[in-house]
Amino acid sequence: MSKYPKKLFYKIGEVCDICGVEAHVLRYWESEFSALAPTRNKSGQRIYRLKDLEIIDTIKRLLYQEGYTIAGAGRRLLEQGLINGQEFPLLRKRKVSPAETLAQIKGLAQEILQILDKAAERSSKARSSPTKLAAPATETEAAPGTQLIMSEILLPDAQAGAGKVEKR
Numbered sequence: 001m002s003k004y005p006k007k008l009f010y011k012i013g014e015v016c017d018i019c020g021v022e023a024h025v026l027r028y029w030e031s032e033f034s035a036l037a038p039t040r041n042k043s044g045q046r047i048y049r050l051k052d053l054e055i056i057d058t059i060k061r062l063l064y065q066e067g068y069t070i071a072g073a074g075r076r077l078l079e080q081g082l083i084n085g086q087e088f089p090l091l092r093k094r095k096v097s098p099a100e101t102l103a104q105i106k107g108l109a110q111e112i113l114q115i116l117d118k119a120a121e122r123s124s125k126a127r128s129s130p131t132k133l134a135a136p137a138t139e140t141e142a143a144p145g146t147q148l149i150m151s152e153i154l155l156p157d158a159q160a161g162a163g164k165v166e167k168r
Contacts, residue, residue: 010048019056029059032070035077 003016011163016023026046030036038056048056052167062073 004050004053008049010053012046012048015053015056017046018053019060021056021060026056029056033059033074033077 005014010018012023012026014020015026026036030038030046032151036052036059038048038052058077058080059073062068062076068076096119111126
């Protein structure tokens, strides 16, 4: 069972009562920790969600129980992968060296470039070679609700030159 009341949103006074932290401390933590960023409602009041309460409890534990400084608690939250209230597992402290991580990123970038090159080749081949359009044998072969009018389709004229288009 959760130690928090089941609600979608919590106002700052409710959060103070639940977490045992004063309102001015919460407002200060918002300015110091990017992971703690509650939204505001139409009237400008801070609206906290369950994930915000969990982050507040984590910050409180780091500062008051484990003795971290504000900067140290911020670094610890980064190591846990928390930025702007979202988890980023790539930022967690890992046992992989930065060189290995960089090599992985370069490999993924190379794969993306290869995919883009293949797509560009296919696109240029499709533009350079005229494709023949075949009309469906019956109206039932065409997509429902569509009507193909072959006489209205413009195709490049191979004999007339590259810039001219002939209506067939």
